[in-house]
Amino acid sequence: MPSKQTIDALRAFTAERDWAQFHxxxxxxxxxxxxxxxxxxxxxxxxxxxxxxxEDELADVVTxxxxxxxxxxxDLDEIVLRKLExxxxxxxxxxxxxxxxxxxxxxx
Amino acid sequence: MPSKQTIDALRAFTAERDWAQFHxxxxxxxxxxxxxxxxxxxxxxxxxxxxxxxEDELADVVTxxxxxxxxxxxDLDEIVLRKLExxxxxxxxxxxxxxxxxxxxxxx
Amino acid sequence: MPSKQTIDALRAFTAERDWAQFHxxxxxxxxxxxxxxxxxxxxxxxxxxxxxxxEDELADVVTxxxxxxxxxxxDLDEIVLRKLExxxxxxxxxxxxxxxxxxxxxxx
Amino acid sequence: MPSKQTIDALRAFTAERDWAQFHxxxxxxxxxxxxxxxxxxxxxxxxxxxxxxxEDELADVVTxxxxxxxxxxxDLDEIVLRKLExxxxxxxxxxxxxxxxxxxxxxx
Numbered sequence: 001m002p003s004k005q006t007i008d009a010l011r012a013f014t015a016e017r018d019w020a021q022f023h024x025x026x027x028x029x030x031x032x033x034x035x036x037x038x039x040x041x042x043x044x045x046x047x048x049x050x051x052x053x054x055e056d057e058l059a060d061v062v063t064x065x066x067x068x069x070x071x072x073x074x075d076l077d078e079i080v081l082r083k084l085e086x087x088x089x090x091x092x093x094x095x096x097x098x099x100x101x102x103x104x105x106x107x108x
Numbered sequence: 109m110p111s112k113q114t115i116d117a118l119r120a121f122t123a124e125r126d127w128a129q130f131h132x133x134x135x136x137x138x139x140x141x142x143x144x145x146x147x148x149x150x151x152x153x154x155x156x157x158x159x160x161x162x163e164d165e166l167a168d169v170v171t172x173x174x175x176x177x178x179x180x181x182x183d184l185d186e187i188v189l190r191k192l193e194x195x196x197x198x199x200x201x202x203x204x205x206x207x208x209x210x211x212x213x214x215x216x
Numbered sequence: 217m218p219s220k221q222t223i224d225a226l227r228a229f230t231a232e233r234d235w236a237q238f239h240x241x242x243x244x245x246x247x248x249x250x251x252x253x254x255x256x257x258x259x260x261x262x263x264x265x266x267x268x269x270x271e272d273e274l275a276d277v278v279t280x281x282x283x284x285x286x287x288x289x290x291d292l293d294e295i296v297l298r299k300l301e302x303x304x305x306x307x308x309x310x311x312x313x314x315x316x317x318x319x320x321x322x323x324x
Numbered sequence: 325m326p327s328k329q330t331i332d333a334l335r336a337f338t339a340e341r342d343w344a345q346f347h348x349x350x351x352x353x354x355x356x357x358x359x360x361x362x363x364x365x366x367x368x369x370x371x372x373x374x375x376x377x378x379e380d381e382l383a384d385v386v387t388x389x390x391x392x393x394x395x396x397x398x399d400l401d402e403i404v405l406r407k408l409e410x411x412x413x414x415x416x417x418x419x420x421x422x423x424x425x426x427x428x429x430x431x432x
Binding site: 241253313 | 326334360373384412
Binding site: 006013017019026040063069086088096 | 121
């Protein structure tokens with residue numbers, strides 16, 4: 001993840017514009033937060049939303065996530081699955097089922 | 109994108125805990141912004157960073173992006189590539205090359 | 217705004233720890249976004265909230281806003297009132313009354 | 325904090341537009357995160373910034389902070405000073421001086 005086609009398209013887009021120079025991990029982390037704010041704006045005053053706008057803003061967040069993974073040299077599937085194993089330990093099924101309680105507040 | 113294995117693992121994780129009830133698009137957008145803030149915290153006072161921490165926080169952002177794409181019924185590769193076409197029009201190579209200027213401020 | 221007592225207390229806190237060196241406008245902007253994410257976390261899965269936690273996280277956001285205003289040499293009351301005048305023009309009472317529509321989408 | 329004049333001006337602005345209905349604590353927390361993202365955008369690709377833009381975006385963050393404090397019925401000076409006392413304990417001068425280390429990683 002993402003598909004080789006997506007990675008290649010994003011790399012070509014960046015290379016054509018000579019933008020790799022701006023893609024430091026720090027700048028990409030800022031960009032992810034900025035785009036996450038724009039995604040959130042789709043829901044600012046209500047839970048109702050325009051599906052197209054949400055898709056566009058989600059695409060922007062994910063685009064910068066792919067750039068950051070590229071700069072770090074990591075595979076997104078791999079780190080998502082690795083993190084899932086940690087989360088599994090923090091939220092055992094029997095304690096977390098049907099509850100949105102944070103793991104730090106689940107009874108031991 | 110992501111791989112079928114990742115999608116299946118995340119779905120199973122959510123189903124086992126009966127957490128789909130919390131995964132409204134609005135709550136997932138909030139979650140993406142929250143995790144984007146934690147990712148940014150890796151760079152709060154400096155551009156230097158701990159690679160493992162950054163990977164873990166990036167994984168959290170992407171995990172919620174995958175959940176949101178699932179709830180919306182869209183494919184992340186597809187929306188990223190579609191958005192890329194729009195961005196291509198906003199940032200023509202000849203005007204944007206080597207510059208981080210926002211498209212609204214590129215000379216016409 | 218804030219009161220002279222608050223400004224003095226924050227300045228003394230920073231000076232005692234020799235932390236002004238970390239308080240670049242960029243780092244403070246990152247810090248505001250990070251703390252805004254923590255504030256949002258109080259509402260991640262529901263509109264219900266713990267009042268004390270919300271107050272603590274709101275305090276963190278405002279603390280960094282006061283630091284940023286200090287570094288920029290501006291008064292928060294002044295810039296809030298100045299911005300309010302602009303917003304007043306974007307959202308005329310007769311068009312905006314009772315609606316959360318963004319100004320770019322209000323009918324002309 | 326803020327000055328009575330600022331509080332009154334913001335309240336009148338909101339009342340004239342009948343917008344209090346949108347100002348739930350949750351919506352205001354989302355709004356603070358959204359505006360914090362716009363503030364961060366002033367620093368997206370560089371530490372250099374346009375002072376006027378930063379002031380405008382900072383004003384937006386603080387405006388929503390004032391609204392949230394109003395809805396919660398708390399005074400911003402009070403919660404900032406209360407939180408400062410907690411932070412003082414987490415970051416004793418002798419351990420934190422000149423270091424940006426997070427309190428969880430300061431040696432005991």
